Amino acid sequence: KNAKVRERYGILAGVVGIITNLILSASKIVIGLLVNSIAIIADGINNLTDMASSAVTLVGFKMAAKPSDIEHPYGHARFEYLTGLVVSFLILIIGFKLLTASFDKVLKPDPLEFSYITIIVLVLAIFIKIWQALFNLRTGEDIGSSALKATGMDSRNDVISTTAVLISLIISEITGFQLDGYIGLLVALFIIYSGIQLIKETSSPLLGKAPDPELVREIEERICKEDAVLGVHDLVVHDYGPGRIFASVHIEVDAYGDLIYSHDIIDNIERNLSEELGIHLVAHMDPLETRDPLTQTLNEKVAEILEPLDGIVGFHDLRVVAGYSHTNIIFDIVISPECKLTEAYIKDYVESQLQSIDSTYYVVITFDKSYVQNNI
Structure with missing residues (x-):
């Protein structure tokens, strides 16, 4: 909850991500070029995008920590949400790039050059990405950061994509069938799906969750x-x-x-x-x-009338204004966003129920929207 602690955690995660992803990206691209594997090269480029994501996260935490000013009296903390959204779009973009490259590979497959060094590099990359995913997800959970959670999900996607590349390389070596392009397509579709889900999740706080x-x-x-x-x-x-x-x-x-x-x-x-x-x-x-018996009775009666209506959260501020010919019963009704009943129907229903008790009762209702998901 301490803003300084959050900033330090965010900077640490960003620096760790930049260094580890740079190492992974360089090693995979070099190996991919040596063995002529589009899947490995694409995986390395994906790690390069991960490095950019970590840099964006780093900048986002620094910007979010800026104090409030005249133009932004509520502070700049939403930069962190924007950071998570940017990372999500980067994931989506790399997914589409990988999809295009993999489709070309399916149409024009090239033989792969199998190497035990390649296997070792990919296995090490998987373990590093597992650690990255756990580190970012755990840190994001501890400090409540959607940006770090998005980065952690991206690392999890990398574990799946690199594992798929490794499996395709082994199967291709054993069977002679080139799975490289097909595995790339599956990984790309998974990355695109994850990117769309993350965009929905990270944009929600910005839209008013x-x-x-x-x-x-x-x-x-x-x-x-x-x-x-x-x-x-x-x-x-x-x-x-x-x-x-x-x-x-x-x-x-x-x-x-x-x-x-x-x-x-x-x-x-x-x-x-x-x-x-x-x-x-x-x-x-x-x-x-609290002392007028009629007000107390009407509070109980209105609660009883509203109880069976779906989408009614509650009511409040009931007061009674008596006149010579009629009595106004004034109160607010809180309705949920899912309420299917119209305000006119609710008013007519409540008024008819109260007039069955006393024909001089008329209701004056203000309808409020519920902006929270539960009430006492």
């Missing part, structure tokens, strides 16, 4: 453990990059309680979440009517 349900639950539980808090709603979490999470929430308190005390509790909640979870929280104090 829903926050982790565990994080949402922890935020709500920490808020609700305070005695003065009656509930929470309208929680919104914005991710501006690792360690740069901003959130806003409405915290419900007793309207008849000590509002100065309640305000002090909310200030403490904001400070504690910042210190303990690294979340910049802005909380709105929402006083609730």
Whole structure:
């Protein structure tokens, strides 16, 4: 969670990736040229792209660590997400290049020159790539870095592609059938598939991915453990990059309680979440009517009415405004993005159910979208 520690881990992973991939790339390209194998050469070029990916990761971590400024008050931490996306596109590009080269090799196969030195180099490359994959995936998991996870997945792809090249070389030597181009095609298709999946994964935070349900639950539980808090709603979490999470929430308190005390509790909640979870929280104090029997009864009735409706997350801020000829029941309904019901249908349904109790009841509903995946 420490920004400096994250930066150092990222730089270490980038430097290690540049050095190891440079060695692997040079050795594979030389061996590939000696034995006339397009698959080995392509594998070496893939490692050269991996070196570029490591360099991009290195730069990304340095840029993400830049402090906030006037133009970017939320910081630059999203550079790390951009880095992961760039690495994903590099994987996709190398997949298409390998696909083209392998197709040409299928159409015009050239005999391979078998060598035990080639076997040894490829086996060593596989073990190095296994270590790289484990190192990047573990480091990415420890510091929550999508960029390092993408690099780790790329290393895993290299293990598969190099193993496939090794197998094709051995089979070709035993049978005399040139599998080089065909294996290259299979490896290329796998790399392209992995690149597409990684693009989806690394672009998700940039597009506004829903926050982790565990994080949402922890935020709500920490808020609700305070005695003065009656509930929470309208929680919104914005991710501006690792360690740069901003959130806003409405915290419900007793309207008849000590509002100065309640305000002090909310200030403490904001400070504690910042210190303990690294979340910049802005909380709105929402006083609730707790003594009016009609309000309590209608709260229970509305909850009962909404319970069977799919896609309704909950409701809040119910208040009753009585007039001479009718009574307005005003509240907010929170609906999930998957809700198939129209707002007009929900309003008419709720109003008809309440008017079956009292024909003078009319509802005034504000519909809110749920921006988190679970609520207390």
